[in-house]
Amino acid sequence: DAGITQSPRYKITETGRQVTLMCHQTWSHSYMFWYRQDLGHGLRLIYYSAAADITDKGEVPDGYVVSRSKTENFPLTLESATRSQTSVYFCASSEDRNTEAFFGQGTRLTVV
């Protein structure tokens, strides 16, 4: 199916564990993004990527790592999960700057 998909949709993990959230898009969009959504904060940018092998930090990158070896994939890794990283995570992609960003369905992550 065409589009942007995230997996898993729901994840519960323990404090200190490493967890990876997956994001896959089928449009070959150049730009990809990871946001976290928390009540009262809207969506905050964690990391973004302008192309394969080009990534950079957003507003709230601490505790997260990304990679982009292929254009279509942009995984987000929490190296050592903390309770403050409990959130809903959204991946997005866009074809070019100042164009529509398409969001995935989100991953609800709970760190206990």
Next chain:
Amino acid sequence: QQQVKQSPQSLIVQKGGISIINCAYENTAFDYFPWYQQFPGKGPALLIAIRPDVSEKKEGRFTISFNKSAKQFSLHIMDSQPGDSATYFCAASSGGYNKLIFGAGTRLAVHP
């Protein structure tokens, strides 16, 4: 540091009424101002967007008004319908990577 301030946090409107959501920004380098609509359990989806070279953009029942000198922009939903009940986010971006900075969101409820 909240670069895009959105108000109100929540809004209740009667069916057929006008819904108005306001946003203010600080960074004069912003050059793209989209509004996203999000339904529960879904990712945000682009509703309408404007660039600073125009003062108003209308698409169906949705209108963005943009005031560059005041650094403010707003979303007007005419003839509001129960199906418009959702959370609305304003956003802004600048530069070459389409890094969207979001407001905190407005939860709109349209009562029949």
